[in-house]
Amino acid sequence: MMREIAKELHTATDAFSVISRGTQRxxxxxxxxxxxxxxxxxxxxxxxxxxxxxxxxxxxxxxRVLLGRDSRVKFKFLDITMLAEDMDMGVGLANNEPCGxxxxxxxxxxxxxxxxxxxxxxxxxxxxxxxxxxxxACRLVSTxxxxxxxxxxxGGTMIILLHKLEEWDTIMLLYTFRKFSTITLFKxxxxxxxxxxxxxxxxxxxSRSPQATxxxxxxxxxxxxxxxxxxxEYRDTTHADERDVAGVxxxxxxxxxxxxxxxxxxxxxxxxxxFLCNK
Numbered sequence: 001m002m003r004e005i006a007k008e009l010h011t012a013t014d015a016f017s018v019i020s021r022g023t024q025r026x027x028x029x030x031x032x033x034x035x036x037x038x039x040x041x042x043x044x045x046x047x048x049x050x051x052x053x054x055x056x057x058x059x060x061x062x063x064r065v066l067l068g069r070d071s072r073v074k075f076k077f078l079d080i081t082m083l084a085e086d087m088d089m090g091v092g093l094a095n096n097e098p099c100g101x102x103x104x105x106x107x108x109x110x111x112x113x114x115x116x117x118x119x120x121x122x123x124x125x126x127x128x129x130x131x132x133x134x135x136x137a138c139r140l141v142s143t144x145x146x147x148x149x150x151x152x153x154x155g156g157t158m159i160i161l162l163h164k165l166e167e168w169d170t171i172m173l174l175y176t177f178r179k180f181s182t183i184t185l186f187k188x189x190x191x192x193x194x195x196x197x198x199x200x201x202x203x204x205x206x207s208r209s210p211q212a213t214x215x216x217x218x219x220x221x222x223x224x225x226x227x228x229x230x231x232x233e234y235r236d237t238t239h240a241d242e243r244d245v246a247g248v249x250x251x252x253x254x255x256x257x258x259x260x261x262x263x264x265x266x267x268x269x270x271x272x273x274x275f276l277c278n279k
Contacts, residue, residue: 001037001191002035002036002037002038003037003038003040003041004037004188004190004191005037005038005188005191006037006038006040006041006042007041008186008188008189008190009159009186009188009199009201010041010045012186013184013186013201015157015159015201015203016041016042016045016046016115017045018114018115018155018156018157018203019042019045019046019049019114019115020045020046021114021155022114022155025048025049025050026046026048026049026050026114026115027049027050027051027052027111027112027113027114027115027153028042028043028049028050028051028052028053028113028114028115028116028117029051029052029053029107029113029115029116029117029148029151030051030052030053030054030055030116030117031054031080031116031117031118031119031120031143031144031147031148032054032055032056032080032117032118032119032120032121032144033053033054033055033065033067033075033117034055034056034062034063034064034065034066035063035064035065035066035067036053036065036066036067037066038117038119038159039051039053039067039073039117040067042115042117043070043072043073047072049072049114049115050072050074051070051072051073051074052074052076052107052111052113053073053074053075053076054075054076054077054078054080054106055075055076055077056077056078056079056123056126057077057078060079060126060127061123061124061125061126061127062077062123062125062126063123076106078103078106079100079103079126079128080120080140080143080144080147081132081136081139081140081143081223081227082100082101082102082103083102083103083105083106083143083147084102084103084104085102085103085104085105086103086105086106086107086147087143087146087147087220087223087224088220088224089102089224089227089228091103091104100128100129100132107147107151111151112151112152112153112156112207113151113152113153113156114152114153114155114156114157115156115157115158115159116148116149116151116152116156116157116158116159117158117159118144118145118148118158118159118160118161119159119160119161119199120140120144120161121137121140121161122136122137122140135226135227135234138222138223138226138238139223139226139227142219142220142222142223142226143219143223144160145160145173145215145216145219146216146219146220146223148160149205149207149212149215149216149219150207150216152205152207153207154205154206154207154208155204155205156205156207157201157202157203157204157205158177158181158200158201158202158205159199159200159201159202160173160199160200160202161197161198161199162197162198162199162200163195163196163197163198164196165185165196165198165256165259165260165263165264168241168242168245171248171252171256172241172248173200174200174252174256174259175248175251175252175256176211176215177200177202177215178252178255179209179211179212179215180205180206180207180209180211180212180215181202181203181204181205181206182202182203182204183200183201183202183203183259184200184201184203184259184262185198185199185200185201185259185260185262185263186198186199186200186201186262186263187199187262187263187266187267188266189266193266193267193269193270194267194270194271194274195267196267198263221237222237222238225237225238226238
């Protein structure tokens with residue numbers, strides 16, 4: 001299924017073509033790789049690519065990797081939300097907290113990638129401390145966004161799984177990426193068409209621009225507060241953007257509707273079909 005979605009996405013957006021551009025051997029970063037359909041499609045498009053792929057271990061409730069052994073792919077089986085040093089938090093300090101074992105740096109600061117895949121979701125099968133339950137989705141999203149963008153080479157592409165275009169967090173994410181990249185939205189017509197999920201393809205990313213650097217810092221702050229802070233500090237950080245709703249919508253509202261028109265008809269058609277079939 002994921003391979004078919006990836007191929008449909010590429011046909012609609014040309015997202016994977018970025019891998020074959022440039023003169024150096026391209027690198028791909030997959031933040032939550034298993035089962036591996038998107039990654040397999042990317043490697044079909046660019047057989048010479050090198051890959052760093054993170055995925056949750058099976059023993060901790062992760063999915064099985066269906067991609068066969070491949071010398072081009074280096075898998076790291078770990079929980080990316082625990083990458084404290086990559087998220088600018090000292091491991092020693094972090095491990096004084098009761099929320100699990102935090103990890104040292106796993107991505108060298110200078111290491112950049114041409115294509116970044118960010119489609120991880122919180123798994124019900126994952127075994128994690130109870131203290132992480134309410135904020136785990138926020139921690140996972142902020143980790144993928146911060147490390148993905150921080151390690152995107154200039155001109156690179158990020159493919160990000162999102163939900164509910166009308167929600168404020170989603171609107172702000174699109175608004176943020178629009179400042180330093182070209183964004184396109186895509187929704188598969190065959191799979192998950194009724195659901196609120198869709199993909200954002202951010203291409204030609206100016207990853208060293210002040211706006212991108214600021215976004216990385218913000219997502220790292222959100223991860224830090226979601227991991228270590230109390231309710232008030234966490235709420236202040238995650239809801240800070242809501243103070244300027246009118247300003248954002250004045251500036252971005254028409255663009256948001258234009259983006260939405262690329263995915264809403266697909267969901268509308270699928271929901272209408274489902275409704276008529278159930279009558």
